[in-house]
Amino acid sequence: MKRPTSDKPGQMWGTIVFVFVLACSWAALAQTGAPPVTEPQAVGPGPGGGITVQVAYTISLKSAVNHIAHVAIRLRPLAPNRPYRVQLPVWNALYQVRDFAQYARAVAAHDDDGGAVPIRLVDKTTWEADIDSRTVTFEYDVVADNPGPFGAELNDRHAFFNLAEILMYPVDLRDGWMQVTFTDVPPAWKVATSLRQIRTNLLLARNYDELVDAPVELGTFQESVLAQRGAEYRVVVDADPSDYDMSAISRMAYKLAATEVEWMQDWPAGHYLFIYHFPRHPAGGGMEHADSTAIDAPAERVKANPLSLADVTAHEFFHLWNVKRIRPQSLEPVDYTKEQYTRALWFSEGVTSTVADFVRVRAGYLDEKGFLAELAADIRQLESRPARLTQSVEEASLDAWLEKYPAYELPERSISYYNKGEIVGLLLDLQMREVSGGKKSLRDLFHWMNEHYAKQGKFFPDSAGVREAAETVTGADFRDFFARYVSGVDAIPYDKFFATVGLRLQRQTITAADAGFRSVRHLGRPATVISVSPGSEAEKAGLRRGDTIQEVNGRVSEFLPETEISSIRVGDRVDLRIDGAGGQRHIKFKVGARPVENYILVEREDATATQRARRAAWMRGDSE
Ligand SMILES: [Zn+2]
Structure with a gap:
C-alpha cells in the first residue's frame, strides 16, 4: 500500500504511509486445481457439477444515490444445533482497525419461506441466528461513502468496493466457494474485477479471503487491455476523460509490469487489473491485491504529468510478489477480528519501494540524478526524526496500528517503516554486492525467496527469513547488519555503504x-x-x-x-x-x-571505474 505525503519536496509519492495487507491464503492465490467453472446455483452444486457455492451474496445498488448498498447473504444449512454466525471484518486493506460494522444497519435474517429468524448481536461485529438445517438469509444495509483505494463508495456515478467493508463472512464457512451478484445496476455500467466473472454482474471466489482480495469497480470507466506473453493486463480508469491521457497511462502501466516480470523472471498471475481513480479533490494512495491494484491520484496532478503515477504503480505491482506471494508468516492466517501484528513491514513495504526505484530506472522513468536525489530526500526524512534512535524499523512495523493517532506520528515518537525500510533495502543490496564481489544482489534475494517460499506455498519467517535469504545467496554472515539496522537502532554509517559505489553523503x-x-x-x-x-x-x-x-x-x-x-x-x-x-x-x-x-549524494574524488560500474548496476537492480 502507499499513500501520498508530503515530506519529500520533489517527490510526489512519499514516505510515511500505512499499510495494509489482505487476507489471502496461499490456497486462494494459487488458483490451481479448481474444478471447471460453470454457472453456479445460488446455493448448491452448479449445473456442471463442478463447484458447490456455499455462500451467495447479492448486492443491490438500488439506493446508490443515498450511498447505501443492500446486502443479502444466503447460507446453506449447517450441522444441526449450530447457530449461524456472521461477522464483518474490523480491519482490511489498511493496518488499521476501522470497525466496518459502524456502516451496517438494520441487520435481520429470514428463512426461505420469508419467515423472520431471530438474531442477536454477539459482539460489536458478530451476529448470530439460531436455525436448524434450513437455509437462512441475512440482510442489511451498508453505508458506502468512503472514497479511495481502501474504501467502499457507491453513488449515482460509479461504485468501488473493497468487499471486506460491506460483506459479512459466515464464521464457519469462510473457506467455501462464494458468489456475488450485483442487482439494480444501471444499464450503462460495466464491472471490472480480477475475480472470475461468470456474467457481467456475477462473480465467483474460492473463499472469503480471495473474494475480499479483489476490489470491484462498477461504472462507465474507460479501459485498455494488453495481452503480452501469455499474460493479460487490463487498465481501468474512472475519472473525467478530459483529465487524463488513457494511452500514456496504460503504456506506463504495461511497461512497468513488463519490467518487473523480467526483473523477477516470473509471472505468477494469468491476468492483472490496474484500477485508477482521478478525483478532482485531494486524493491519493494505492492498494495492492493478489491480481489487481487500486490507485487514486488527484486529477490536477495526473493531467499535468501522467508519469507521476509511475512510482505508486511500480510499487503496487511489485506487491504481486512481495507481500502477496512472498508473504510473511506473521500475516497468515488472516484474522479479521483484531490487529494482526508483524515485524516484517519494513521488508514487505519498504523494500517494495526499493525495488520500485530500480524498476523506474530500468523502465526509463527515473535517471541517476533523480534516483540519488530521492535517496538523499529519504535520508533527510529519516535523519530528521529523533525516534530513529529509539524505535527500530521492526518495531515501527509492529506499531503500524498506531498510525491513526496524531501523537504517534510525531518525529520524537516514530519512524516510518516505508522510509527506513526503503533505505535499508538499498543498503542491503550494496552489502550483498560488496560481500559477493559484485556477483549477488537484492534481485537474487527476491528470486531465492520466490523459489523457496512463494512457489512452495510457504510463508517466510519475517526478518529471519530475509536474513537467511541474504546469507544463502551470498554465503556471507548478515547477523550484524540485521542486528544494527533492522532490529536495532544504530546510526547508519552511510558513507561506509556508499563508498562501495564511489559516492559520499554531503551534509549541509x-x-x-x-x-x-x-x-x-x-x-x-x-x-x-x-x-x-x-x-x-x-x-x-x-x-x-x-x-x-x-x-x-x-x-x-x-x-x-x-x-x-x-x-x-x-x-x-x-x-x-x-x-x-x-x-x-x-x-x-x-x-x-x-x-x-x-543531504546530497555526490561522487567521491577517488571513485574508481569499478565503483561507477557497480553504481550503475545497483540503481538498475542488475546483476554485475
Ligand atoms: Zn505497499
Whole structure:
C-alpha cells in the first residue's frame, strides 16, 4: 500500500504511509486445481457439477444515490444445533482497525419461506441466528461513502468496493466457494474485477479471503487491455476523460509490469487489473491485491504529468510478489477480528519501494540524478526524526496500528517503516554486492525467496527469513547488519555503504522556510495540526494543536500544509483556512526561517571505474 505525503519536496509519492495487507491464503492465490467453472446455483452444486457455492451474496445498488448498498447473504444449512454466525471484518486493506460494522444497519435474517429468524448481536461485529438445517438469509444495509483505494463508495456515478467493508463472512464457512451478484445496476455500467466473472454482474471466489482480495469497480470507466506473453493486463480508469491521457497511462502501466516480470523472471498471475481513480479533490494512495491494484491520484496532478503515477504503480505491482506471494508468516492466517501484528513491514513495504526505484530506472522513468536525489530526500526524512534512535524499523512495523493517532506520528515518537525500510533495502543490496564481489544482489534475494517460499506455498519467517535469504545467496554472515539496522537502532554509517559505489553523503545546513507547525493527514481528510513550535509566527498568529487546515493560500492541497509552505519564500505571507474549536477562521502570518540539515549524494574524488560500474548496476537492480 502507499499513500501520498508530503515530506519529500520533489517527490510526489512519499514516505510515511500505512499499510495494509489482505487476507489471502496461499490456497486462494494459487488458483490451481479448481474444478471447471460453470454457472453456479445460488446455493448448491452448479449445473456442471463442478463447484458447490456455499455462500451467495447479492448486492443491490438500488439506493446508490443515498450511498447505501443492500446486502443479502444466503447460507446453506449447517450441522444441526449450530447457530449461524456472521461477522464483518474490523480491519482490511489498511493496518488499521476501522470497525466496518459502524456502516451496517438494520441487520435481520429470514428463512426461505420469508419467515423472520431471530438474531442477536454477539459482539460489536458478530451476529448470530439460531436455525436448524434450513437455509437462512441475512440482510442489511451498508453505508458506502468512503472514497479511495481502501474504501467502499457507491453513488449515482460509479461504485468501488473493497468487499471486506460491506460483506459479512459466515464464521464457519469462510473457506467455501462464494458468489456475488450485483442487482439494480444501471444499464450503462460495466464491472471490472480480477475475480472470475461468470456474467457481467456475477462473480465467483474460492473463499472469503480471495473474494475480499479483489476490489470491484462498477461504472462507465474507460479501459485498455494488453495481452503480452501469455499474460493479460487490463487498465481501468474512472475519472473525467478530459483529465487524463488513457494511452500514456496504460503504456506506463504495461511497461512497468513488463519490467518487473523480467526483473523477477516470473509471472505468477494469468491476468492483472490496474484500477485508477482521478478525483478532482485531494486524493491519493494505492492498494495492492493478489491480481489487481487500486490507485487514486488527484486529477490536477495526473493531467499535468501522467508519469507521476509511475512510482505508486511500480510499487503496487511489485506487491504481486512481495507481500502477496512472498508473504510473511506473521500475516497468515488472516484474522479479521483484531490487529494482526508483524515485524516484517519494513521488508514487505519498504523494500517494495526499493525495488520500485530500480524498476523506474530500468523502465526509463527515473535517471541517476533523480534516483540519488530521492535517496538523499529519504535520508533527510529519516535523519530528521529523533525516534530513529529509539524505535527500530521492526518495531515501527509492529506499531503500524498506531498510525491513526496524531501523537504517534510525531518525529520524537516514530519512524516510518516505508522510509527506513526503503533505505535499508538499498543498503542491503550494496552489502550483498560488496560481500559477493559484485556477483549477488537484492534481485537474487527476491528470486531465492520466490523459489523457496512463494512457489512452495510457504510463508517466510519475517526478518529471519530475509536474513537467511541474504546469507544463502551470498554465503556471507548478515547477523550484524540485521542486528544494527533492522532490529536495532544504530546510526547508519552511510558513507561506509556508499563508498562501495564511489559516492559520499554531503551534509549541509541550509536556511529553509519554516511553517512553525507539524500536521498529519489520514485517508484523504484535511490535515490536523499535531504540534506548534513555541515562539513561531504560526503560534503568535493563533494556530493551535488540533486545528484542522482546510486550505493554504486559498488552495486545497494534496500534500501536508507545511510542505506547501516550505516552497513559499521566507518572509512571504501565508493564509490558512482553519477549522478549530472556535469554528472556521483564517490565520495569517509571515513564513519564518529555520536551519535544516540537507543531504546530497555526490561522487567521491577517488571513485574508481569499478565503483561507477557497480553504481550503475545497483540503481538498475542488475546483476554485475
Ligand atoms: Zn505497499
